Structures are given as structure tokens and as C-alpha cells.
Amino acid sequence: MRLPGFDARIALSAASPRRPSRSKEDTLKSTALHDWHAARGAKMAPFAGYEMPITYPTGAVEEHLITRRSVGLFDIDHMGQIEVSGPGADDFVSRMVSARVLDMKDGDARYSLLLAEDGGVTDDLFIYRLPGRWWIVVNASNRETDYAWFRKNAPAGVKVEDLSDDTYMIAVQGPRAIELLGAAADFDVPGMTRFTSAKGSLLGVPCLVGRTGYTGEDGAELFFPARDAVKLWDGLLALAAKKGIEAAPIGLAARDSLRFEAGMPLHGHEISPSINPVEAGFKWACDLEKDFVGKKAVTDLAEKGPARKLVGLDVTGGVPREGYEVQATDGRTVGLCAAGMFCPTVKKYAANAFVPPELSKVGTPLKVVIHGKPKDAVVVKRPLYVPAYRR
Amino acid sequence: MKIDAAARYRSSHEWARKEGSLIVTGISDHAQESLGDIVFVEFPEVGKTLKQGETFGVIESVKAASDLYMPMGGKIAAVNEALGGDPSAVNKDCYGAGWLIKFEPTNPSEWDGLLSAGDYEKEAAAH
Numbered sequence: 001m002r003l004p005g006f007d008a009r010i011a012l013s014a015a016s017p018r019r020p021s022r023s024k025e026d027t028l029k030s031t032a033l034h035d036w037h038a039a040r041g042a043k044m045a046p047f048a049g050y051e052m053p054i055t056y057p058t059g060a061v062e063e064h065l066i067t068r069r070s071v072g073l074f075d076i077d078h079m080g081q082i083e084v085s086g087p088g089a090d091d092f093v094s095r096m097v098s099a100r101v102l103d104m105k106d107g108d109a110r111y112s113l114l115l116a117e118d119g120g121v122t123d124d125l126f127i128y129r130l131p132g133r134w135w136i137v138v139n140a141s142n143r144e145t146d147y148a149w150f151r152k153n154a155p156a157g158v159k160v161e162d163l164s165d166d167t168y169m170i171a172v173q174g175p176r177a178i179e180l181l182g183a184a185a186d187f188d189v190p191g192m193t194r195f196t197s198a199k200g201s202l203l204g205v206p207c208l209v210g211r212t213g214y215t216g217e218d219g220a221e222l223f224f225p226a227r228d229a230v231k232l233w234d235g236l237l238a239l240a241a242k243k244g245i246e247a248a249p250i251g252l253a254a255r256d257s258l259r260f261e262a263g264m265p266l267h268g269h270e271i272s273p274s275i276n277p278v279e280a281g282f283k284w285a286c287d288l289e290k291d292f293v294g295k296k297a298v299t300d301l302a303e304k305g306p307a308r309k310l311v312g313l314d315v316t317g318g319v320p321r322e323g324y325e326v327q328a329t330d331g332r333t334v335g336l337c338a339a340g341m342f343c344p345t346v347k348k349y350a351a352n353a354f355v356p357p358e359l360s361k362v363g364t365p366l367k368v369v370i371h372g373k374p375k376d377a378v379v380v381k382r383p384l385y386v387p388a389y390r391r
Numbered sequence: 392m393k394i395d396a397a398a399r400y401r402s403s404h405e406w407a408r409k410e411g412s413l414i415v416t417g418i419s420d421h422a423q424e425s426l427g428d429i430v431f432v433e434f435p436e437v438g439k440t441l442k443q444g445e446t447f448g449v450i451e452s453v454k455a456a457s458d459l460y461m462p463m464g465g466k467i468a469a470v471n472e473a474l475g476g477d478p479s480a481v482n483k484d485c486y487g488a489g490w491l492i493k494f495e496p497t498n499p500s501e502w503d504g505l506l507s508a509g510d511y512e513k514e515a516a517a518h
Contacts, residue, residue: 004455342430
């Protein structure tokens with residue numbers, strides 16, 4: 001066998017952005033927790049210009065399961081943060097992103113797409129409305145593209161700043177995450193509703209806390225000064241141990257399987273510059289009652305009907321992966337897998353694939369070609385795992 | 392890394408061990424450690440004859456698929472069906488419960504060309 005070696009060659013779906021962005025220095029950056037991860041035996045790999053932990057010795061499957069049953073801590077400092085402020089910022093943000101944002105109140109957080117004029121998905125975002133400013137969380141691999149796009153389109157008076165380098169970001173996710181954060185905070189974290197944010201202190205570190213996440217579990221994403229990264233990370237793990245709450249650091253491999261199972265898209269896979277939101281089932285993230293960049297392409301395709309649709313496939317007899325061919329039962333090629341993997345909670349080998357609409361109905365039998373052999377697959381309802389906060 | 396001193400090895404990280412007239416094969420501790428969690432094993436058909444170095448199956452970890460190579464030529468006598476339900480035995484016990492296939496060797500002298508435990512250990516450690 002040929003060992004993959006945990007380096008850039010690995011076929012890690014979370015680590016294969018279509019167009020890897022480079023840091024300004026064109027060298028690999030590391031996060032403030034890099035040495036912490038390395039000291040605990042994490043396998044590290046480059047992702048979007050950062051050397052990030054992929055798995056710890058715990059193993060990706062167990063890391064996934066720990067997050068589902070208790071608490072996982074994720075170093076996601078590679079994520080970017082862009083702040084928009086100044087007179088006209090509200091209308092500018094509203095015109096740039098697909099989701100309705102003008103009804104948001106201070107503290108609200110909302111998912112949105114960032115589209116090109118042709119309807120292709122430049123990125124997906126989490127937008128926070130804060131007093132006097134918009135706080136936009138962007139994918140690591142798209143940070144520079146997004147920033148340049150916002151800058152290019154910003155009218156006079158609107159200030160666009162990339163605050164990623166000064167901002168640390170970790171996610172605390174799982175059914176006991178809020179209990180842990182509540183014990184760490186000097187304010188009422190458990191009292192926050194989902195998709196809101198609040199400012200306060202966690203273990204003495206000033207944080208913006210968003211009741212958001214990317215795992216299908218309840219939890220929060222924390223933004224705070226980079227110099228406090230080790231203090232807060234170690235502090236949360238120590239507090240969890242003291243309170244008898246099982247908690248562990250989780251790498252990007254489990255982050256990918258958690259988001260996949262919960263039906264969340266990963267840019268470059270289920271959504272990308274060559275995919276229209278209508279094809280990927282993200283029309284719900286587009287507010288067709290307002291004007292925004294890419295709206296015409298979305299409404300046109302919605303009217304005409306897409307030629308392909310994103311479906312979930314349950315596969316028997318192998319592990320489907322990105323780029324694998326999807327066939328109809330008569331052997332004709334009908335699409336490609338956008339992502340695929342073993343799903344530890346539901347114990348299935350599953351793929352997300354783009355197929356013609358007539359083959360997209362739940363229950364439709366299809367094939368996925370794995371190592372040259374067509375394997376049985378069936379269209380299943382997405383998500384495979386219903387996020388805990390939606391039940 | 393753990394080494395089974397009774398086994399011989401291929402540079403490509405498969406081990407082979409004599410069991411009566413059969414050869415048992417699996418992947419080394421170094422290999423399972425490098426791959427991470429194993430989630431699927433694709434086996435050959437029992438009764439199939441394969442040459443030394445031919446692909447006998449595929450082992451899938453969370454993030455990668457790797458071909459498995461015959462340490463010696465032979466006719467497949469058994470595959471480890473128990474791994475179908477839970478392939479994590481490959482991670483937990485790669486020289487024992489995590490074995491992959493058993494085969495009748497076509498040419499038993501191919502054994503002599505395999506790496507000794509000590510030589511494999513040195514080679515794997517260098518990577």
C-alpha cells in the first residue's frame with residue numbers, strides 16, 4: 001500500500017480548496033495553538049495557508065462521536081473576519097450578500113451566500129450585526145478573494161477591514177457545550193438564543209460569543225484577541241475536567257464529517273463559483289424580495305429549473321469520495337460526487353452528488369463508481385443527521 | 392511502532408505470517424498509524440489467484456483510499472469478514488484480529504525475499 005502521509009498530498013476534502021489561497025508571505029502560517037496541537041501528537045496538514053490539526057491521537061471517528069455526545073473544541077483560527085462599517089454600510093452589505101440582513105437586530109447572526117453576478121457562489125458567510133458595524137466570518141481559503149470583492153464594490157464612506165490576523169476563533173460544540181461556556185462566562189450564555197451573539201468575558205478573556213456552529217450540535221463560536229488563545233483553550237479544557245464534562249480537541253477531519261452528516265455545505269464542494277444556489281438547494285438563503293449581486297442568475301435558474309440538483313446518497317460496498325462518478329442503473333453517467341465519506345454517527349457511507357432532477361427523488365436507485373466498480377446507491381433525505389437544535 | 396517479530400514484511404507495509412500451509416496478511420502498525428481510523432476494507436474474492444505485488448484489495452481510512460498488495464503470490468483462502476461490521480480492529484490489533492486475508496502461496500520461496508521484522512522496522516522508521 002502507499003501511505004498517504006499526512007501532508008499536502010492527502011485527499012482531505014476539507015483541505016482541498018479549488019484554488020488554494022496564499023498568505024501574504026507565501027509561506028505556511030501557524031495558529032497560536034500550533035505548538036499545543038503538535039505537543040499532543042496531532043497530525044498537521046496545510047489548509048488554506050495554515051498548518052492545521054487534522055486529527056489527534058484520539059482518531060477522527062472518536063473525535064466526531066465525542067462532539068455528538070459531549071463537547072468538542074475546534075481551533076478554527078484560519079477562518080477570516082471582515083468588518084464593514086461607516087455610513088451606507090447597511091445598504092452595501094445588503095446588496096452584496098444573498099440573505100435578508102436589514103431586519104437583523106444588534107447581536108443577530110445569520111447565514112448567507114456571497115454570489116458573483118453569474119450566480120456562482122464565491123463563498124458562504126456568517127454575518128453578525130453588531131452595534132454600528134457588520135462582522136462577517138468568511139472561509140479561510142476565500143478570505144482574500146472576499147476581502148478584495150467587498151473593497152472593490154464598497155462606495156465612498158464604507159469602511160471594509162480584514163481583521164482576521166488580530167482575531168482568534170475557536171468553536172465549542174456539542175450537547176454540553178453551552179453548560180461548559182455558561183460556567184466559564186460572566187454573562188448568561190445559556191440564556192442566548194440560537195443565531196444571536198453577545199459580548200462578555202470567558203475565563204477572563206474578552207469574547208464575542210456567537211451561538212452558531214458547523215457541526216449540527218448546539219454550541220458557540222468565540223472571537224477574541226489572538227494573544228489569549230492558549231489561555232482560553234487550556235482554561236476551557238481544565239474547567240470541563242473539573243466539572244466532569246467530557247471535552248476534547250477536534251481536528252479538521254472530524255469537523256468535515258460533522259458538517260457533512262448535518263447537511264452543511266463546504267465551499268469548494270457542495271457550493272462553488274461554478275454552482276448556482278438553486279442547484280445546491282440554497283435558494284432559501286437568497287432573499288428574492290431585495291436586490292443583491294447575483295439575484296438575476298438565481299431567479300432565472302429558479303424559473304427555468306436547474307439541470308442538476310444536489311442529493312444525498314447512501315452507498316453500499318465502499319466509501320464514496322469527491323469526484324467519483326454517479327451512474328444511473330443502466331450504467332449511463334449522470335453526475336459526480338461533490339463530497340463523500342464514512343459518517344460515524346449514522347454509520348453510513350454517504351455522498352453528496354449533483355444529478356439530473358428526474359433522478360433526485362428520495363428512493364431513486366443509482367450507482368457510484370468506486371475503484372472502477374459500480375456500487376449500489378440510493379437517494380436519501382438530507383441531512384443524514386438532523387441537527388440537535390432543530391429537533 | 393509495534394512489530395510482529397514472527398512476520399515478514401513488504402516495503403509497502405503489508406505483513407505476512409505463516410499459519411500452517413497458509414500465509415496470513417495484514418498491514419503494519421506503522422501503516423495503520425499513518426492512515427488513521429480505518430473505515431472500510433474491500434476484499435478479493437475467495438478462490439482468486441493473484442501474483443506477488445498484485446492489488447488484493449483497498450483499505451479506506453477517514454480521508455484516503457490505499458491499495459493493498461500481495462506479499463507473495465497465492466490463491467485467496469479466506470478474508471476477514473469480521474472487519475465488514477467494524478474495521479477498527481485494523482487500528483486496534485493489526486497483527487491479530489485486524490488481519491486481512493489468508494492465502495495458499497503459489498511459490499513458497501517468495502517468503503525468503505520478504506523483509507525481516509528488523510529490516511522493515513528500520514525502513515519504516517526512516518520515513
